[in-house]
Amino acid sequence: MLKMQNISKVYRTDLVQTHALRDFSLEVAEGEFVAVTGPSGSGKTTFLNIAGLLEDFDGGSYLLDGEDVSNLNDNQRSKIRNAKIGFIFQGFNLIPDLNLWDNVDVPLRYRGFSAAERSKRIKEALEMVGLGSRMKHLPSQLSGGQQQRVAIARALAGTPRLIMADEPTGNLDSLMARQVMELLENINEQGTTIIMVTHDPELARRAHRNVHVMDGQVTDFTEFERAANKRERDALGG
Amino acid sequence: MFAYYLRLALLSIRRNPVLSGLMMAAIAVGIGAFMTMLSVHHFMSGNPIWWKNDVLYAVGVDTWNPNETYYQSRPELPPQQLTYRDAKALQASDIPTYKAYMFNVVGVFQPENEEIAPFIERGRMTFNDFFAMFDVPFEYGGAWGEQADRRDEFVVVLSREINDKLFGGENSVGKRVVIDGREFMVTGVLKEWHPAPKFYDVTTGAFQEPEAFYLPAQLYETLQPDRSGNTNCWKPENLDSFQAFNNSECTWIQYWVQLDTREQQQRYADFLHAYLQEQASVGRSARPDQYLMATPEEWLEINEVVADDNRVLVGLSFLFLIVCLLNTVGLLLAKFLGRAGDISVRRALGASRLDIFRQQLIECGFIGLLGGIAGLGLAGVGLMVVRKMYRFEGSSMMDGEMILVAFITAVLASIAAGLWPAWQICRVPPAGYLKTQ
Amino acid sequence: MEIRPILSAMLRSKTGPVLIALQIAITLAIVVNSAFIINQRLEHMHRLTGMDHENLVFARSYGFGPNHDTLATIREDIDALLAMPGVRNAAYISGIPLSGSGSNSGFLPHPPEGENDPDSTNANYYNGDHRLAEALGLKIIEGRWFHPEEIEFDPTDTSYGAMPKVVVVTRAWADAAFGEGEPVVDRLVYDSIGRSARIIGVIEHMQGAWVNWDELDQVIILGNISAAHSVITYAINVEPGQKETRRSRRSCRRSTATAWCSACARTRTTSPAATTPTAR
Numbered sequence A: 001m002l003k004m005q006n007i008s009k010v011y012r013t014d015l016v017q018t019h020a021l022r023d024f025s026l027e028v029a030e031g032e033f034v035a036v037t038g039p040s041g042s043g044k045t046t047f048l049n050i051a052g053l054l055e056d057f058d059g060g061s062y063l064l065d066g067e068d069v070s071n072l073n074d075n076q077r078s079k080i081r082n083a084k085i086g087f088i089f090q091g092f093n094l095i096p097d098l099n100l101w102d103n104v105d106v107p108l109r110y111r112g113f114s115a116a117e118r119s120k121r122i123k124e125a126l127e128m129v130g131l132g133s134r135m136k137h138l139p140s141q142l143s144g145g146q147q148q149r150v151a152i153a154r155a156l157a158g159t160p161r162l163i164m165a166d167e168p169t170g171n172l173d174s175l176m177a178r179q180v181m182e183l184l185e186n187i188n189e190q191g192t193t194i195i196m197v198t199h200d201p202e203l204a205r206r207a208h209r210n211v212h213v214m215d216g217q218v219t220d221f222t223e224f225e226r227a228a229n230k231r232e233r234d235a236l237g238g
Numbered sequence B: 001m002f003a004y005y006l007r008l009a010l011l012s013i014r015r016n017p018v019l020s021g022l023m024m025a026a027i028a029v030g031i032g033a034f035m036t037m038l039s040v041h042h043f044m045s046g047n048p049i050w051w052k053n054d055v056l057y058a059v060g061v062d063t064w065n066p067n068e069t070y071y072q073s074r075p076e077l078p079p080q081q082l083t084y085r086d087a088k089a090l091q092a093s094d095i096p097t098y099k100a101y102m103f104n105v106v107g108v109f110q111p112e113n114e115e116i117a118p119f120i121e122r123g124r125m126t127f128n129d130f131f132a133m134f135d136v137p138f139e140y141g142g143a144w145g146e147q148a149d150r151r152d153e154f155v156v157v158l159s160r161e162i163n164d165k166l167f168g169g170e171n172s173v174g175k176r177v178v179i180d181g182r183e184f185m186v187t188g189v190l191k192e193w194h195p196a197p198k199f200y201d202v203t204t205g206a207f208q209e210p211e212a213f214y215l216p217a218q219l220y221e222t223l224q225p226d227r228s229g230n231t232n233c234w235k236p237e238n239l240d241s242f243q244a245f246n247n248s249e250c251t252w253i254q255y256w257v258q259l260d261t262r263e264q265q266q267r268y269a270d271f272l273h274a275y276l277q278e279q280a281s282v283g284r285s286a287r288p289d290q291y292l293m294a295t296p297e298e299w300l301e302i303n304e305v306v307a308d309d310n311r312v313l314v315g316l317s318f319l320f321l322i323v324c325l326l327n328t329v330g331l332l333l334a335k336f337l338g339r340a341g342d343i344s345v346r347r348a349l350g351a352s353r354l355d356i357f358r359q360q361l362i363e364c365g366f367i368g369l370l371g372g373i374a375g376l377g378l379a380g381v382g383l384m385v386v387r388k389m390y391r392f393e394g395s396s397m398m399d400g401e402m403i404l405v406a407f408i409t410a411v412l413a414s415i416a417a418g419l420w421p422a423w424q425i426c427r428v429p430p431a432g433y434l435k436t437q
Numbered sequence C: 001m002e003i004r005p006i007l008s009a010m011l012r013s014k015t016g017p018v019l020i021a022l023q024i025a026i027t028l029a030i031v032v033n034s035a036f037i038i039n040q041r042l043e044h045m046h047r048l049t050g051m052d053h054e055n056l057v058f059a060r061s062y063g064f065g066p067n068h069d070t071l072a073t074i075r076e077d078i079d080a081l082l083a084m085p086g087v088r089n090a091a092y093i094s095g096i097p098l099s100g101s102g103s104n105s106g107f108l109p110h111p112p113e114g115e116n117d118p119d120s121t122n123a124n125y126y127n128g129d130h131r132l133a134e135a136l137g138l139k140i141i142e143g144r145w146f147h148p149e150e151i152e153f154d155p156t157d158t159s160y161g162a163m164p165k166v167v168v169v170t171r172a173w174a175d176a177a178f179g180e181g182e183p184v185v186d187r188l189v190y191d192s193i194g195r196s197a198r199i200i201g202v203i204e205h206m207q208g209a210w211v212n213w214d215e216l217d218q219v220i221i222l223g224n225i226s227a228a229h230s231v232i233t234y235a236i237n238v239e240p241g242q243k244e245t246r247r248s249r250r251s252c253r254r255s256t257a258t259a260w261c262s263a264c265a266r267t268r269t270t271s272p273a274a275t276t277p278t279a280r
């Protein structure tokens, strides 16, 4: 599904250069559920942004779904984001003056679906996250957990092959976090590849595989099967 | 997608009522000022007989002062009007399809109805051809018969307004009216007719209302009416009687002909040239090469119907519109910057730069449209003021064409104002403004 | 929606100052140009008119019908006007100053030599009667105004500017025709065909009909009543504050920069005067 080799990313601000990623290599197979962990500032978000074609990278190679993306123009990247990738952000990033229906509608609009198709997908997606009855509500009328579910519905509505979630539970209490996690697991069971950044070791453990990032590099893989045997060590991945 | 963008524009306006309101106000004020001036200009520079512009000609012949041309700045032009002698001589030519000299008079109407006090009106003495030549529309009846142009017949054509006043708007053809103590029979009543500028006689104000009544010029010597137009004399001569004045070199008559073919036009030019040569040969002051055949458009230009001031004001108001637009650019930048988060999300979810650019421009156009509507209202008020100031009467100055121009200007202007801000905003990197909290 | 942080952000960006500079530059251009136009207008408006505009009303009557008697009409109309409360004075004049409609001709300080005597000096001229100076509020700086018996009327002479025996001129015309500061009282003025009249007085200022004309201040008032027009104009001087009331009593409209004008058509036989706007 996704193959990164020796990716590097440098942020240059006036005087400082930050190597957000260096020699970053990672492969994710179709249908996998990968949890990315690592300390703050280690480059997790940068990795997700690059993987999700939201940002360019400076060196290395990246194949997404078998396609080399380094030479795509902005328009082509937008199309791929729209059709193949669903994003879930820590801060929800719903559009405040659109109601739930219209928020979920956003990626579908750019996809060029017919009105009927959009309508069907929006309903299904919102029902799946349990908000089918609140389609006319504005995001501000919902709790944080509900908002994140709307964001998930928005990510799902276009039936992407890959979902990128950047600390999707970071702003939620543990109960809500678990609900969101269950949703993601359901989605994954239906075949969608999921890459999730998280700080929560318990949630990370529920993924197939953990990837630990440190100083812009993958330092450790923890296969799901092995995780059960090495709990102590996983606890470090905060 | 257009409808979707329009809905987004509405939402965005609702979300930012203050900024959006300021933008609309800026556009409205700019469009209001610009459209006011442009409408005045459009009104002044109109050609109310454009469909006959290639066949109608104002005629001038130069029998002016041998030592001095009529116009100092344009010595090649003959005087604006004709002498009575010249007008009568030109009227004898049978080359034109239609031909008519004409001038302003005043007359007092004494209505039969004793309740209505006598009142003064301006009238025009001319020929039967006047009405056909200028496509003057009739409500009732028509022009007087041709014979009234050759021998005295006391007949009159009334304007619609005066017919309303005298006969309550009824068909008055065949009825009698008393003007200056004499009875005239009505042969026709005009429809509403307000050519602006009043191209056929600009001497007493190019935007004056047309006359209230029309009499055959044939009656001039019989009636000896009070003339109310512009009279210009150069020659020291005794003018102490009606006869003396008519034989003088004073110019006071407008002359128009219709020449349908090139051949007619050429022959008429030759005729004017020959006429002037003949006048010079009998010892009259005449410049044989100085005759004029001006189309209505040329005539309005020669007579500087559109004041230079007006052109300057159009320019200034356009600059003002630009200042308003620069304000709008600033406001739009502010508004779009405030929306960077949303745009970032849309970009992340798959909107291309072009999608975002379009969305912003449609919003600008929409704001421009609303601003344009308000601007039209302001222009309406502005025109009312202008009308009072310049005393333009009759026809409305804001026609459909101008309203269309106003909307197009408003929308294009605000789209233009939006180009830079929209370009800025669509370059927002997709990941740049995503909220992390 | 918080505007302030956004505005301050905008000011910090590069575009903000550029926008503001452009606006200032264009606004300046507009202001300078407008100021120039306004200044031109003000110059026109501030020229001394020499007349008592505050309290002046003009009225017109149009004589018609076979038995019309111009002199009798004028006498009766003026008597009637003087009898009206609030009217201080009323006089005959042939046209309304600054109205855009009037007469102008060349006059000379000596008999004309040939058709194009270069000494011919343009003057806006009016016909006026013995009350006109007071009615208009003109200031006589040399000589005197007309006596009643000097005002002539020849109904058979329908020429414009038929020469009377006596005229009054403005200092501006006297300066232009005779030379700066020349005494002109009792000297003769000639029209273009050589008829002459005696100058009996000089007024400080008065104006012709056309606001934008350079020679607006060169005026001659002829001491006679013209038979060239059937329209008779009256200059009416009302008591302060009466102008508005006078105006509202008749159907009048603003006709010049400063004067109100009403008009009425009347005959000798039917007396109720109709009021209509003046034909220009």
Ligand SMILES: Nc1ncnc2c1ncn2[C@@H]1O[C@H](COP(=O)(O)OP(=O)(O)O)[C@@H](O)[C@H]1O
Pocket: A011, A012, A013, A018, A019, A020, A038, A039, A040, A041, A042, A043, A044, A045, A046, A047
């Ligand atoms: N837009 C940016 N400009 C400059 N530096 C950045 C930018 N984004 C991230 N960084 C820096 O890159 C490094 C990695 O950041 P990030 O990927 O956000 O880490 P994480 O998500 O793991 O906390 C950090 O040092 C961060 O300060």
Ligand SMILES: [Mg+2]
Pocket: A044, A045, A046
């Ligand atoms: Mg992060």
